[in-house]
Amino acid sequence: xxxxxxxxxxxxxxxxxxxxxxxxxxxxxxxxxxxxxxxxxxxxxxxxxxxxxxxxxxxxxxxxxxxxxxxxxxxxxxxxxxxxxxxxxxxxxxxxxxxxxxxxxxxxxxxxxxx
Amino acid sequence: xxxxxxxxxxxxxxxxxxxxxxxxxxxxxxxxxxxxxxxxxxxxxxxxxxxxxxxxxxxxxxxxxxxxxxxxxxxxxxxxxxxxxxxxxxxxxxxxxxxxxxxxxxxxxxxxxxx
Numbered sequence: 248x249x250x251x252x253x254x255x256x257x258x259x260x261x262x263x264x265x266x267x268x269x270x271x272x273x274x275x276x277x278x279x280x281x282x283x284x285x286x287x288x289x290x291x292x293x294x295x296x297x298x299x300x301x302x303x304x305x306x307x308x309x310x311x312x313x314x315x316x317x318x319x320x321x322x323x324x325x326x327x328x329x330x331x332x333x334x335x336x337x338x339x340x341x342x343x344x345x346x347x348x349x350x351x352x353x354x355x356x357x358x359x360x361x362x
Numbered sequence: 363x364x365x366x367x368x369x370x371x372x373x374x375x376x377x378x379x380x381x382x383x384x385x386x387x388x389x390x391x392x393x394x395x396x397x398x399x400x401x402x403x404x405x406x407x408x409x410x411x412x413x414x415x416x417x418x419x420x421x422x423x424x425x426x427x428x429x430x431x432x433x434x435x436x437x438x439x440x441x442x443x444x445x446x447x448x449x450x451x452x453x454x455x456x457x458x459x460x461x462x463x464x465x466x467x468x469x470x471x472x473x474x475x476x477x
Contacts, residue, residue, distance in 0.1 A: 251405070289366070290406075290451065290467040305464075339405070347463060348394045348455055350408030 249274045249344055253354030260330055260361050267326045268357045270340035275320035280351065281313070282339045290339070296323050330361045364388055368452055368468035375442050376476050382438045383471040385452030389433035393457035396465060397426055397437055401448040409437075409450075442475040449473070 250273040260266055270279065281293040293313055294302040302315040316324045327334050337358050341351040367386045375381050387395065394413045400406040410419045415430040423440045439446055449472050453465040 287469075289469040290453075292464055292466075295464070341406075348411070348413075350396060350398075350411055351465065352408070353405040355403075355405045 249276070249342065249352055251340065251342060251352055251354040253340055253357055255357055256355060257358040258360070260359065262331050262361055264330055265326055265328045266330065266359065267324050268338055268340075270323045270325075270354055272321050272342055274344070276342040276344065277320070278343055279317065279323045280341045280343075281315065281323075281325045282341065284337045284339070285333075286335070293325070293338075327359065330359075332361045335359060335361045364454060364456060364466040366452065366454060366466050366468040368450075368471050370471060371469065372472040372474070374474045374476065377442060377444060379442050379475075380438065380440045381442055381473065382436050383450060383473075385435045385437070385468055387433050387435075387452070387454040387466075387468075389430055391457045392430050392433075392454060394455040395428055395430075395435050396453045396455065397435070398451040398453070399448045400451060400470070406451060437471075439473070442473070444475045444477050447473055447475050 252271045254269045279296045282290050283293050284290045292305050293308045294304045296302045296315050296317040298317050298320050312328050314326045337356045339353050339356045341353040369384050396411050397409040398406040410426045412428040417428040419426050426437045428435045449470040451467050451470045453467045
């Protein structure tokens, strides 16, 4: 299975600032996914990022708040913009390695707290 | 948005006890059901991907069953060990509509196994 490195692992940020989370995979993948888990909530898909095209956002998530880059087949970033305490969450990236419907492989997550 | 329910929300058992939890999901447009284990400070790890009604899968002391007609899956752990302590997540993969190809996670069952 692939190694998925996510940085930073945790951060504490001031409200109104932005943070960019990086996800690096050691093999080429078509689709990368970004999830969020707010305290006490389920893991929720933010967007799907395909290389060479705009990310596809789920209902309730917008590009201005969560801009995503996907410059190549091994790397993606998610930015959490103009942060507020409601953005305090665990953010996870994941990839499909074996094709549609097969298990997703996750990074270790970024634990973000907003003061 | 799919409605995925997991029960119980949390469970405390003694080492050696056997336990089981439930995942219920909409049965229409079903493609597959994923089970993941998420230990604290680690990444979610895939346990099973199940697709066929009546499927039963086993991995060591952990097994799962699937009923796609009525929309539920059970996860069983035989002889629980402290290292089984984790959050267990289920996620159906939908084959239609706006949820096509996306995992929708339940809130998870938090299992704590006491020595």
